[in-house]
Amino acid sequence: MPEQLWFTEILNRWFGAAVTSLLQTLGIHPKHPQAPIPNSMAMEILVCLFLITLFLLVRSRLSVDKPGPLQHMFEGAVGFVDGQSREIIGPHSESHTGFLVTLGLFILFCNLIGLIPGFESPTALPVVPLGCAIVAFCYYQVQGFKHAGPKYLLHFAGPMPALAPLMIPIEIISHLARVLSLTIRLYANMFAGDMVTLVFFSLVPLGVPIAFLGLHIGVSLLQTYIFILLTTVYLAGAVAEEH
Numbered sequence: 484m485p486e487q488l489w490f491t492e493i494l495n496r497w498f499g500a501a502v503t504s505l506l507q508t509l510g511i512h513p514k515h516p517q518a519p520i521p522n523s524m525a526m527e528i529l530v531c532l533f534l535i536t537l538f539l540l541v542r543s544r545l546s547v548d549k550p551g552p553l554q555h556m557f558e559g560a561v562g563f564v565d566g567q568s569r570e571i572i573g574p575h576s577e578s579h580t581g582f583l584v585t586l587g588l589f590i591l592f593c594n595l596i597g598l599i600p601g602f603e604s605p606t607a608l609p610v611v612p613l614g615c616a617i618v619a620f621c622y623y624q625v626q627g628f629k630h631a632g633p634k635y636l637l638h639f640a641g642p643m644p645a646l647a648p649l650m651i652p653i654e655i656i657s658h659l660a661r662v663l664s665l666t667i668r669l670y671a672n673m674f675a676g677d678m679v680t681l682v683f684f685s686l687v688p689l690g691v692p693i694a695f696l697g698l699h700i701g702v703s704l705l706q707t708y709i710f711i712l713l714t715t716v717y718l719a720g721a722v723a724e725e726h
Contacts, residue, residue: 485515485518485521485522486522487518487522488522488525488526488601488602488603489601490525490526490529490601490602491518491520491521491522491524491525492518494520494525494528495517495518495519495520498520499517499518499519499520502519502520503516503517503519506519522603522605523605523608523610523611524605526593526596526602526603526604526605527593527605527611529596529602530589530592530593530596530605531589533592534585534588534589534592537553540553541553541554541557560584560587560588561580561584564580564583564584564587564711565577565580567712567715568580568583568715568718571715571716571719572715572718572719572722573719575722579626579715579718582622583711583714583715586615586618586619586710586711586714587707587708587710587711589615590606590615590669590706590707590710590711591703591704591707593605593606593611594606594673594702594703594706594707595700595703597673597677597699598696598699598700603677604673604677606669606670606673606706607670607673607674607676607677608670608674609666609670611670612665612666612667612668612669612670612673613662613666613670615665615666615669615710616661616662616663616665616666616669617662619665619710619714619717620658620661620662620717622714622718623714623717623718623720623721623722624658624721626718626721626722627721627722630721630722631722635721638654638720638721639651639654639655640654641654661713661717664713665710665713665714668706668709668710669706669710672702672706673702673703673706676698676699676702676703677699679695679698679699680695680696680699683695
């Protein structure tokens, strides 16, 4: 049995048998049938539940005359992402703001949840950053086809038809490398941040680890920003008018 966080243990106790049965029906045999839900998945579920609750709370308290602090905070986040995407993508970027904000909030809270005792950051494991990178990759590819139709494939052929045999494999490798780049950057920084914080908490007095907690928060914010910035850049390339 793997080591389980208390929330993971609850999920496996309630839903473990059903999840194992579903996986076996699909031909997937979990390594630990009694605990098929890993800590990373449990933390993602918890973050999703928290965000849904937060969104419903903000929606229920929306006000034009007297907006509350939570509404101000969300409006600031949406405004920041919308302004950045407008500068990078162009005036037709509004339709992508919701996706970018949601992805950014999910990554940010996955980064920060490890600061709470009894939890761990799922982004400190490679599978979660990989999942986020694949979502970003699929989204901008779908938007590219949605924007330009089959002509989007010309993007992979390069500027000259004669160079297509050379450019197509290069472009495919380049796009797949984006997934690897997004994954490694987020995973490596969050893993290192968690390890540094854990080591200093075990070795030195309380004051110094608190400073490293502040550093961890800063790294979490920075890595979220970089992930969303790069996703926006890739999205801008996919929906560029010249396609």
